[in-house]
Amino acid sequence: MLDVVRRPRRKGGGAVPFSALFWRLPGLRSLLLLTPPLAWFVVIYFASLVLLLITAFWTIDPFTAQIIQVWNTDNFARIIQEPAYRDIIGRTLLLAALVTLTDALLAFPFAYYMARIASRRMQTFLFAAVLLPLWASYLARVYAWILILNHSGVLNWSLQSIGLPPANIGYTNVAMWVVFSYIWLPFMIVPAYAALERVPESLLEAAGDLGARRWRAVRDVVLPLALPGVVAGSIFTFSLTLGDYITPVLVGGAGSTFIGNVVFNNIGIANNIPFAAALSMVPVAIMAVYLVVAYRLGAFEAM
Amino acid sequence: MKFGALAGVMAAVVVVTACGQTPNNTGNKQAPPPTANLKPLDKVGAGEGQLNLIAWEGYVDDSWKKAFENTTGCKVHAQYAGSSDEMFSLMHGGGGGGGGQWDMVSSSGDADLRLIYAGDVRPMNEKLIPDWTNFQTYFKNPPYNTISGIHYGISLQWGPNVLLYNTDKFKIAPTSWSAVYDASNTGLVTAYDYPITIADAALYLSKSQPSLGIKDPYELTKKQFDATVALLTQQRKLIKKYWPSASIEIDMFQHGDAFIGAAWPYQTIQLKLAGAHVADTIPSEGATGWGDTWMLATKAPHPNCAYLWTQYVSTPKIQAEQALFFGETPVNTLACAQMEALQAGSCAQYHANAPGTYFDTIKFWKTPIATCADGSQNCIPYDQWVSAWTAIKG
Numbered sequence: 001m002l003d004v005v006r007r008p009r010r011k012g013g014g015a016v017p018f019s020a021l022f023w024r025l026p027g028l029r030s031l032l033l034l035t036p037p038l039a040w041f042v043v044i045y046f047a048s049l050v051l052l053l054i055t056a057f058w059t060i061d062p063f064t065a066q067i068i069q070v071w072n073t074d075n076f077a078r079i080i081q082e083p084a085y086r087d088i089i090g091r092t093l094l095l096a097a098l099v100t101l102t103d104a105l106l107a108f109p110f111a112y113y114m115a116r117i118a119s120r121r122m123q124t125f126l127f128a129a130v131l132l133p134l135w136a137s138y139l140a141r142v143y144a145w146i147l148i149l150n151h152s153g154v155l156n157w158s159l160q161s162i163g164l165p166p167a168n169i170g171y172t173n174v175a176m177w178v179v180f181s182y183i184w185l186p187f188m189i190v191p192a193y194a195a196l197e198r199v200p201e202s203l204l205e206a207a208g209d210l211g212a213r214r215w216r217a218v219r220d221v222v223l224p225l226a227l228p229g230v231v232a233g234s235i236f237t238f239s240l241t242l243g244d245y246i247t248p249v250l251v252g253g254a255g256s257t258f259i260g261n262v263v264f265n266n267i268g269i270a271n272n273i274p275f276a277a278a279l280s281m282v283p284v285a286i287m288a289v290y291l292v293v294a295y296r297l298g299a300f301e302a303m
Numbered sequence: 304m305k306f307g308a309l310a311g312v313m314a315a316v317v318v319v320t321a322c323g324q325t326p327n328n329t330g331n332k333q334a335p336p337p338t339a340n341l342k343p344l345d346k347v348g349a350g351e352g353q354l355n356l357i358a359w360e361g362y363v364d365d366s367w368k369k370a371f372e373n374t375t376g377c378k379v380h381a382q383y384a385g386s387s388d389e390m391f392s393l394m395h396g397g398g399g400g401g402g403g404q405w406d407m408v409s410s411s412g413d414a415d416l417r418l419i420y421a422g423d424v425r426p427m428n429e430k431l432i433p434d435w436t437n438f439q440t441y442f443k444n445p446p447y448n449t450i451s452g453i454h455y456g457i458s459l460q461w462g463p464n465v466l467l468y469n470t471d472k473f474k475i476a477p478t479s480w481s482a483v484y485d486a487s488n489t490g491l492v493t494a495y496d497y498p499i500t501i502a503d504a505a506l507y508l509s510k511s512q513p514s515l516g517i518k519d520p521y522e523l524t525k526k527q528f529d530a531t532v533a534l535l536t537q538q539r540k541l542i543k544k545y546w547p548s549a550s551i552e553i554d555m556f557q558h559g560d561a562f563i564g565a566a567w568p569y570q571t572i573q574l575k576l577a578g579a580h581v582a583d584t585i586p587s588e589g590a591t592g593w594g595d596t597w598m599l600a601t602k603a604p605h606p607n608c609a610y611l612w613t614q615y616v617s618t619p620k621i622q623a624e625q626a627l628f629f630g631e632t633p634v635n636t637l638a639c640a641q642m643e644a645l646q647a648g649s650c651a652q653y654h655a656n657a658p659g660t661y662f663d664t665i666k667f668w669k670t671p672i673a674t675c676a677d678g679s680q681n682c683i684p685y686d687q688w689v690s691a692w693t694a695i696k697g
Contacts (some may be wrong), residue, residue: 037413084694094338151559170560171544250551254542255697262693271388272686 009049045244049284056278060271075278085262089282092259095173096241098236099180103188106181108230111192112222130186139184142250145179146170147249171253179251180241187240188233195229196222231299238290242283259283332432337422338601339453346431347610348588350377354608355409357382357393359595361363367624371615377608387414394423394600398436401600406609409459410598412447413499413670419448419455424452431610434617434635441662442634447669448596456598457613462463463497463592463620463654464503465667467566467574469556479586482563484534489541493555493564496545498692499668502591503565504538505531505625506666507511510588520591521671528683528691535695543697556581568653569630589664594634 022029057071080084114126131157133141148154150169156166169175199222207217245260252258259282294300354377356363364382372378382405382501384390394401400423401408410418413561418424429435435443435457442458445597449455468477472491484507494500505520508531517527543560548553552570557562557579571583597613599606615621622633632653633642639650650656675682 078690082694083688084690084697087697088693146554150554151429153558170558171555190592249547254539257693257697265689265693271391 028072032096052277052280053273058274060274075275078275079279079282085279088257088262091173091257092242092283093286095177095180095258096238098177099184099241100188100237102177102181102232103185103228103237104192106185106186107192107233108226111189111229112226114189114219115193115196130189134186139246139250141183142179142247145175145182146251149175149178171256173252173256175251175253176247176256179247180244183247184237184240186228187236191229191231191233191236192226193229195226195232199225226286228298228301231292231294231297235291235294235299239283239287307573312344318423319666336419336453336455337451338419338455339451343426343428343600344431344606344610345428347614348607350375350608350611350687351605352376352378352608352613353605354379355382355404355406355605356380356612357384357390357405358527359383359409359411361628362409362485362625364625364628365629367616367621371612375608375611375615377605377611379612384408385409390414391417391421391423393495394418395421398602399423400425400602403602405605406603406605407600407612409485409595410456411595412593412668415447415456415596415668416672418598418656419450423601425600425601425603426455427457427610427613429454432457432614432617434614434619434622434637437619437637438617438634439636439662443595445596445667447594447667448598456596457617458634459595459597459616460626460633461594461667462567462569462593462631463585463590464565465568465571465590466586467552467564467571467581468642469562469581470582472562476584477563477586478584479511480588481511482586483541483565484538486541488549490543490561491562492541493544493552493561493693494538496547496696498688499591499608500545500565501528501531501688501692501695502666502668503672504534505586506591508534516694520666521669522675522682523671524675524681525683527629528591528687532691532695539697546648553577567630568632572630572652585664589666591668592596592665593668593669595631600673609662 055067056075057073058069059074060067061071077131079089094123096224110126114123118126146153150156151166151170153170156168159166169178172187203225204217205219209223212220242262245258245264248256248258248261263280266272266279336624356379358381360383362383363379368379368381371657384393387410389685390408394405394408395418396402397404399421406415408418408424412426422675424492427442438458442461443449444452445458448458466480466482468482473482480503482488483494484504494503502520504528505517505523508515508527509517509520512530515527515530517523517531521532544551544555546555546564549567549570552561552564552566553573556570556574557577565618566583570585571581574581597616599609604607616625618636619633619635619637622635622638623645625631626633626638626642627645627649630653632655633639636656639655642649642653642655654661670685671683671688673680673682673684
């Protein structure tokens, strides 16, 4: 197997030290190094996805909730035919796109300042400030937003104390948009920062020498070079929003159901795992398309 | 963690999964459960030293488990389950009947019939439970755990779904569920985020639109079901948010995001403790409710310890402790005095002293199945309730 190097056997034929074995069979080393992670990837990661796909083509007995292993596409037909599921998929997609756009707009100037303007010390401080919330529980941060956005919350209280009418955005899709944008922002800032930091100063100087003003240089030099970083960040913000089901439960209102909530209900309440599997193929398919586009835009080199 | 918060989570977990399923009424031709002929124990022997339980989180709390272990010598191992479905799969797995590993499960009404008809639980002898005679009459033979006079478990605790309202906004107590469907209350209403909420609407329609002929809110024909779904779809415009857990509904009432809606007595009690201006009522149409049962696995390896445990949790003292721990109501009428001793006024608060007629107003949760009371297959089964609920709340 592999590229075995044939050599005369050692005299005496005694035990060959391992190091010598690796030297003689260079393929063996890669094989040993790669097997555990590959096995992990295939068994844990890939197998579960394949099982998911297979289960999606089965159905359940409504009374005993046992899976009936008869191949059919009923689950997918239901997703396509029932307007409720179309609405939910559309809402999830729209909000994921909105959150991604919001985060990109917020993160870009922030990351630009961090990478190119801030002092070393300021940079460290900002990095800590961006990453610190990730150490706090996701739930605690979402609950904090409930306290801000609810009817007698901090937002309405502040608005009223300066004489403005209350905003009343608690438990609406607007609340979800705000909370998602907040929660996933660090995942956009970090890759954008990494991409911006890699733009050589010399290119900006060259642009200046050629007569470009600062904004022109940013638009024509920095932006195209940093775009892959923003697209890389958008993979995170988009997919994390797409797959979330906790924020819709906590800060969403009537008509805030996400794909993840329907999946959760079908597993937890209805025990209809085949339908849940079919529905969870929707974000998988969407992300596959998204990743192809991101790859074309060079996001993978920026990660 | 604060007791109240814990109890809130518990109550949420319990009730979220506590929908029941009735046995088929007399008209039904369904075959008897597979374990119907297994003879239950005649007397409780010495404990086997072990007891393996599947329970709602906290149903086997140390505060009452320890004393049981000390007196009976039965060492209790509890596996907490998060949902009725998880309970069902634990009991049904490993060859069924608890797989020779599990002794008992603290099942809710919606899992009961599934367990019974799958042959995973066996009849129990109620005569071996001395406190059984002190149970509220309804809970001696509730339709979700007793079929043709055979008990497939011993009732434990229950609770109604009441109409909770803000007393500042509603100065006159609402007497009908119509308040939560009335367009003049737009933006004030909340409802439980669970498919079984459809039954609440069906219960209301059974009184407000008698022409639909709804007799049992869990047995709806296509026409009745569509009318109920239409009512709920209309109601969605009034709703700011459906509450997914007790603590969130409490938040909403506290912060002015909800003023009226279905709730459990637990929320009312917590809100009153927090000083909120709320009250609850069971409107003229009646209300829905839930009930939990300790059931014995068909292949229980420690049946004597299981009976000892059931005797123990049926005693007034433990019934009262568990009721106050979770905000639910004991089935043992003698628990009332114990509750009063632990927390004055709690007996009446939780309706633990309710007269028998009270239970006529409560329609206990059961999972809807295709078989109607008349034996026909015209009723809408639960999986369609789930998808209809998804469509209703959007």
